[in-house]
Amino acid sequence: ASPPPPATVDLRELGKTGLKLSSVGFGASPLGSVFGPVSEDEAIATVREAFRLGINFFDTSPYYGGTLSEKMLGKALKAVGKPRNEYIVSTKCGRYIEGFDFSAERVTKSIDESLERLQLDYVDILQCHDIEFGSLDQIVNETIPALLKLKESGKIRFIGITGLPLWIFTYVLDRVPPGSVDVILSYCHYSINDTTLEDLLPYLMNKGVGIISASPLAMGLLTERGPPEWHPAPPELKAACQEATAFCKRKGKNISKLALQYSLSNKAISSVLVGMNAVRQVEENVVAVLELETSGIDQETLSEVEVILKPVKNQTWPSGIQQT
Template identity: 30%
Template sequence: MRRNALGRSGVPVTAVGFGAAAIGNLFSPVTDEAAAQAVDAAWDAGIRYFDTAPHYGLGLSERRIGAALRDRPREQYTVSTKVGRLLVPSGDGGATGDDLANGFAVPATHHRVWDFSADGVRRSIEDSLERLGLDRIDVAFLHDPDGHAEEAFGQGYPALEKLRSEGVVDAIGAGMNQTGMLARFLRDTDVDVVLMAGRYTLLEQEGLAEVLPEAAARGKSVVVGGVFNSGLLIDPHPDARYDYAPAPGPVLARARRIQTVTGRHGVPLRAAAQRFPAAHPAVSSVLLGLRSPAEVRDAEAMHKHPLPAALWDDLRAEGLLDAGVPVPAGEA
């Protein structure tokens, strides 16, 4: 699978990355065996970029990624994790419930504490290194600093920059579900990469206004997550979700219109949605949330599925894609 460097850092990522929230028991349990098999299948498919975070399953995702990669050659894979949420033990009595209120089917052995301070960032990295079983982090992102801008820019980012200079992390950035603050990180800091979730998809291209042009102009990279808009671009049924909530009627209708066009060309909606973001030159990797070998094999098949040029022409003709939006190379 094609590899790209993140900005000027030299850190390589594969065109498709393994989003490891799912094996942190996102919404429903995944066994240790199934999680390991999913990572094995991803490796067999050529995926060498794995993205995780303390938030995902209260550290379960990091532990599972670390265990699954432990016997792999370290120079052959890239791991990104995140800072901004410290995991604090919930009490002497252990778990008193589950973490489903935060989206993860795990015991509530810990609770999350927002912390973008310099000390918090360093502690978070130290904890992640222990859970992952690594001696360095390839990529560290400030995770969802939406309501913590002052601390994130004033303390969290400089702390990551210092860790990068010390060689504890190789590349740094920020990951969010919005575009305004990501554009600010690209303009006002020396991040290598930003992770933009849900804002550059076949359904909507908000990221094309600022984030992607800023990254391209400054020689920085964008990793795109949330390419299916919470599953809407996999199966736009009446109960489908968009941005983690029930899909509004007009959004659902637009997704169905896109599906009708892709269907006319014999292309599964999820294939077009998975491949679309990578056409922009600033995009280095597209993250897919994967929880089983079957999902990995499907993602691999969609990555290889032919996308005829006429598909994009029809989407434009029906007002579902603007004329200036890039489409997969060689198929325009």
């Protein structure tokens, strides 16, 4: 007889941090109303449902919704009232609605502001947000040393860096003392249409760095609702994703489920962050995780979608000030 299905989402080790993250993580940027308005009640109900189904990892940033995401997440965490050691919160520094500032002074002040909005005493991970928009040498020489001091003070437990181009990670990790950067967060590079993160995984694992991959739905490209108006993808990528979505719909399949399962299939990735702003989405995403564990991915539909997306495979968009 086959074993009973797991009741909740599986946990995965994050590099050498000792943290065990739910394989699907809660991306809280939608709580900042960046994909459409979200009420406080909806935010609380969504976070409550995430906890109920075994999601223990919540990611936000002062940038999302101009601090609204952090405030909403803080209210929701407080309303749900779980013990602090039963969940993991990551937020970010250096990117704000007013612009970028990775100076030691700004990021040191930033964590106090974030903790206040989140109504927490510490965050588990503080990440430099979208470092390709700053000077990477400043990140190495000034920002990371400032975050190491915050680590000593107990306001943060671990340090991360995030961004879109993949070369930024090796640039920084090759230059900082081993063990100072605990985590990287990559986005839009491990989904059905773009798998370029794959080549970097051996390097990251060799460094002992924890790997978080965000935006398995390519920031809305692989959803029936479609991407938000600000989505930076080139028109041919948007069109191909729309075609793949329509194809799945005609077949009675849900592209978002397939896309999430695809990202979750690589166990080198500790957590796949999906943006969620509705109870129904949490439920759908958790069902996708549990089904992947029990029955595997729908290989036939995946192959068909891969054919549709082949002409735009690994297409991305420019980000930051230092292109290579």
